[in-house]
Amino acid sequence: MQRLIKSLLLALFLPLNWTAKTFEFDPSKEYKEGEVIVRWREDTSKSTIAKFLSAHDLHIKRQFTLLTEKYKSPWMVLTSTNLSTKALIQLLKTNPAVITVEPNYLRKITEIQIRPPREAFxxxxxxxxxxxxxxxxxxxxxxxxxxxxxxxxxxxxxxxxxxxxxxxxxxxxxxxxxxxxxxxxxxxxxxxxxxxxxxxxxxxxxxxxxxxxxxxxxxxxxxxxxxxxxxxxxxxxxxxxxxxxxxxxxxxxxxxxxxxxxxxxxxxxxxxxxxxxxxxxxxxxxxxxxxxxxxxxxxxxxxxxxxxxxxxxxxxxxxxxxxxxxxxxxxxxxxxxxxxxxxxxxxxxxxxxxxxxxxxxxxxxxxxxxxxxxxIPLKYGLVNCRVVTTNNVFEGEHFEYAGVTLGVTGIIYNCRLGYPTDFPREVSNNIALIQRGEIYFRTKIANAMAAGAKAAIIY
Ligand SMILES: [Ca+2]
Ligand SMILES: [Ca+2]
Ligand SMILES: [Ca+2]
CATH class of the missing domain: 3.40.50.200 (Peptidase S8/S53 domain)
Known part of the structure; x- marks a missing residue:
């Protein structure tokens, strides 16, 4: 029972996703050729490792000191000038002192800013x-x-x-x-x-x-x-x-x-x-x-x-x-x-x-x-509009400016459908509220401008 508890405890201290010898090399994955990440058994001495490296002309590129210290298990990146990653893995797997040997994978930068821009429209x-x-x-x-x-x-x-x-x-x-x-x-x-x-x-x-x-x-x-x-x-x-x-x-x-x-x-x-x-x-x-x-x-x-x-x-x-x-x-x-x-x-x-x-x-x-x-130009009292037809004629919806003031202030007057006779005299230098329908938006805007309105809202 004591042994079982000890094994369970050991398992808890092992790093997540530790695959040990179940790892299979997949050449289709992206990795750095001629390099592997190797973890040695706890009792492997520096001289044993050095002897093996020397025998196969391998070199230590980097050692993971914190990992090594925490798990008492030498953990490092090895390189070879003449062996491929695949060959390195095959070679190191034959050594009983090696716990894991894996390619040095390449990670892609995560695409940034895939959110849409913060535009009103x-x-x-x-x-x-x-x-x-x-x-x-x-x-x-x-x-x-x-x-x-x-x-x-x-x-x-x-x-x-x-x-x-x-x-x-x-x-x-x-x-x-x-x-x-x-x-x-x-x-x-x-x-x-x-x-x-x-x-x-x-x-x-x-x-x-x-x-x-x-x-x-x-x-x-x-x-x-x-x-x-x-x-x-x-x-x-x-x-x-x-x-x-x-x-x-x-x-x-x-x-x-x-x-x-x-x-x-x-x-x-x-x-x-x-x-x-x-x-x-x-x-x-x-x-x-x-x-x-x-x-x-x-x-x-x-x-x-x-x-x-x-x-x-x-x-x-x-x-x-x-x-x-x-x-x-x-x-x-x-x-x-x-x-x-x-x-x-x-x-x-x-x-x-x-x-x-x-x-x-x-x-x-x-x-x-x-x-x-x-x-569209601000002279129309709106910020955006959509070209619906051909011939560059703006006949579609117009979009009023949303969220930020242009400095246009005034009383809003109901100007019904926007025919010339729909505009009260008071709309001059104020804002025209115009219902959509019957005539083109551009005509409504032109009529509002003719009536002296400094802005128009079409709803
Ligand atoms: Ca913008
Ligand atoms: Ca000048
Ligand atoms: Ca000039």
Whole structure:
């Protein structure tokens, strides 16, 4: 009985998961070749071990002193210059003084930050994480997304800030979910009326307005701000949404004076501007060109080619006409240049939407492009909205700003459905509460603005 108690006590002191001689070598597992972890019997002397090691040209890489002391059993890592791990295990198993011999396994770093970012509307961003959520009345296909969750926690700051130029209608740089990710020209002194960095543009602090020739790159419409949020809205700040490349900085390259059309000359000047920044050492890696037109232009072609030679890619839209652009080309998508990536759209179910252009020789990839929630300029009194239809028309749900005040305060007035006659006079400089239905959200917002409201809530 005494012996049994002693055995039980001994068992209690043995380390957990101790497998002793039941261990079987599995070559498919990841381990450090030519190394083993060995535990010797309690009574094994140092000279016995040294003699064995010397006879087989083995070396002690490391000794586990605490383990050895606690269990009175020499515990160490052995290496060999000519024996594999498998051979080492076979050799050491033949020695009766060895209790256990195991490979020195490799452990993988556990993926970090697999939690979703702390955004108010992340659950609406099916493109980043499609969990079958219902968006706009449609339940998606799980996993039909860009695998943002697997990647976002691994993103690191680059020592040379990565800059993406957005050639578009401009950007609302004051937007709380964008403001920290707008690139600022460090060589230009703001608002002194002087071209301090001598690049031909006066006071180009936050990009430039190439359409009207002004420092003011704020959004003449809403598309540029929407695109910018998709790319680089600040992640994990609890506001609005997460951008896909949220550690990058956006260079606003405004090429539209009316918020609807982009003028080709402004586009070409914007590309030249990006190339010159790159040549001066700023890390402009890509240009976003979410626009298309039916006619090609030699100057535009050459400008994009120059961008390519400078190391800049141009990501452009395949277009939204539902056409085969191999046969009916659009530009810049169909310029045959190596630095152009032409992107078509997929929907929540990973299907090809009817509006999306296609063409095996012209389209390089398709990515989520329907019901995309992103930032809109604050002039609309809201922070995010979703593009539901094609043609860049915001007809979907708008999302009011949640959680953080914009500094907008006022009395909320019931403005029924948001028709012009629904707005009481008192709503001027106050907040309009508008019921959804009957007319487009954008019309409701426009009517609220016309009535002088400084913000609107659509419910
Ligand atoms: Ca300048
Ligand atoms: Ca200046
Ligand atoms: Ca955010």
């Amino acid at each position: 992340f659950s609406n961003q099916w493109a980043l994480n499609n969990s079958c959520q219902v968006i706009n009345g449609v339940a998606g296909t799980p996993g039909a997304d860009i695998k943002f969750l697997a990647a976002w926690g691994l993103t690191r700051e680059s020592p040379n800030t990565v800059i993406i130029g957005v050639i578009d209608t401009g950007v609302d740089r004051t937007h709380p979910d964008l403001t920290s990710n707008i690139w600022q020209n460090p060589l230009e002194i703001p608002f002194n009326g002087v071209d301090d960095d001598g690049n031909g543009y006066v006071d180009d602090i936050w990009g430039y307005d190439f359409a009207t020739g002004s420092w003011d790159s704020s959004d003449s419409g809403d598309h540029g701000t929407h695109v910018t949020g998709i790319i680089a809205a600040t992640a994990d700040n609890g506001i609005g949404i997460s951008g896909a490349c949220y550690k990058t900085k956006i260079l606003p390259l405004k090429a539209s004076s009316d918020g609807i059309y982009l003028e080709d000359d402004a586009i070409i000047a914007a590309i030249e501007y990006a190339v010159s920044l790159r040549q001066r050492g700023f890390n402009v890696v890509a240009l976003n060109a979410s626009y298309s037109g039916s006619y090609s232009n030699e100057a535009e072609f050459v400008a994009i080619q120059l961008a390519g030679q400078a190391g800049i890619i141009l990501c452009t839209a395949a277009g939204n006409e539902g056409e085969n652009i191999d046969n009916i080309p659009v530009y810049p998508a169909c310029y045959k240049l190596e630095n152009i990536i032409t992107v078509s759209a997929t929907d929540q179910k990973d299907q090809f939407p009817t509006f999306a252009n296609y063409g095996t020789n012209s389209v390089h990839l398709a990515a989520p492009g329907c019901s995309i929630l992103s930032t």
